[in-house]
Amino acid sequence: MPSPSAIRRAANALTSLPRHFVLSEQVRHALSTNQPLVALESTIITHGLPASVNLRVAQRCESVIEAAGATPATIALLDGRVHVGLEARQLERLASTAEHKGERAVKTARRDLAGVLASKGIGGTTVSATAHLASMAGIEFFATGGIGGVHRGAERTFDISSDLTTLSTTPINLFCSGCKSILSLPLTLEYLETQNVPVYSFSSPRGEFPAFYTAKSGLYVSPVPGGAAEGAAQLIWNAKRVLREKAGALFAVPIPEEYEEEGKRLQEHVERAVRESVEQGVHQRGKEVTPWLLKRVGELSEGRSLESNEALVVNNSEVAARTAVEYWKLRG
Ligand code: PSU
Ligand code: MN
Numbered sequence: 569m570p571s572p573s574a575i576r577r578a579a580n581a582l583t584s585l586p587r588h589f590v591l592s593e594q595v596r597h598a599l600s601t602n603q604p605l606v607a608l609e610s611t612i613i614t615h616g617l618p619a620s621v622n623l624r625v626a627q628r629c630e631s632v633i634e635a636a637g638a639t640p641a642t643i644a645l646l647d648g649r650v651h652v653g654l655e656a657r658q659l660e661r662l663a664s665t666a667e668h669k670g671e672r673a674v675k676t677a678r679r680d681l682a683g684v685l686a687s688k689g690i691g692g693t694t695v696s697a698t699a700h701l702a703s704m705a706g707i708e709f710f711a712t713g714g715i716g717g718v719h720r721g722a723e724r725t726f727d728i729s730s731d732l733t734t735l736s737t738t739p740i741n742l743f744c745s746g747c748k749s750i751l752s753l754p755l756t757l758e759y760l761e762t763q764n765v766p767v768y769s770f771s772s773p774r775g776e777f778p779a780f781y782t783a784k785s786g787l788y789v790s791p792v793p794g795g796a797a798e799g800a801a802q803l804i805w806n807a808k809r810v811l812r813e814k815a816g817a818l819f820a821v822p823i824p825e826e827y828e829e830e831g832k833r834l835q836e837h838v839e840r841a842v843r844e845s846v847e848q849g850v851h852q853r854g855k856e857v858t859p860w861l862l863k864r865v866g867e868l869s870e871g872r873s874l875e876s877n878e879a880l881v882v883n884n885s886e887v888a889a890r891t892a893v894e895y896w897k898l899r900g
Contacts, residue, residue, distance in 0.1 A: 570602040571900075585705060588685065592653025598639035599706060604892035606633045606885065607652075607702035607710040607740075610644040614665050614673035614692025615859040616713070617877065618866065623663035625878050629711065629885040636889035641707055643698045645676060645684050645691030652705045665690055675855055677730050695742065696734035699816065703738045708804075709895075711743045711888035713881040714780050715818065716858060717756030720842060725852055728759065735816040736763035741804055743888035745880045746778040746785065746820045749838050750861040753777065753785050760818065768792045768803060769820040770887065776822075781838075781876050782831030783822030792819065797887065801894035821887045823880040830876055837868035
């Protein structure tokens, strides 16, 4: 039985939400009975992955979270409403926008939320938007593939993802495979340090920061104690309960080992895609930059980047759910 204060906390989180929020049955039940939840973003569905795989990947992420004992909450905007947890039909509708035939979705970062709500469009929420909305709903765990970051050449383009500033002000624990080397990994880590966002790595024992398709970047962050969910849960407990920290945390999960060889080859395609983006001036096109690079790496690798992407995001979802379950044990 959850304690009375835990039930009150959950009920408050529910009742203080604006009426524009629609919670799925499953999410409502998990929040009101104080069960662990894991949020999932939707830009990866609308703009990050092609229509051939996006629905399957989204469904697999939800399934592994459930299998690990937590409740998945995929977040998106539909028809002027914020959806926290999607019904099967809604997930299919969102995924179908990547076909570029019928309905279109807007890549929705946190600053775009009010506009997309007002236009009653379909919004695929980025890490920044998803973290903000999940946190409003009282969800503290969030899984995705890669976080946005500081782009290479940012000293000229100023292109720094709002994912980073959002993490510094939003109490959410993000599980991802670091970020793609379409970005500058050293600058991204520096920026997170300035913003007081701790970065942990499940890569044991040294805490190497993964570079998305490969577990190796040559950069080191704080290792998760024991390299396991129990250790991560303890870190979150310390930050939230001992230190009353309001910033989020980044938990980097390396891609499963069997994809490492392919990862080395994919890195070459990443380098070429970045070069092309500069040659073609795409690197100055704001929110289009990241989706363009993701698509180009997919083309150059003839789809092999997608298999790696799928494997890592599913794995990250599972690790996030296992950590959420461990954290709930500590909460009692
Ligand atoms: N990196 C990926 N896949 C993605 C994204 C980033 O490997 O799908 C998406 C995420 O939704 C992330 C967003 O929050 O791109 C960042 O976009 P920008 O760089 O424009 O801030
Ligand atoms: Mn940007």
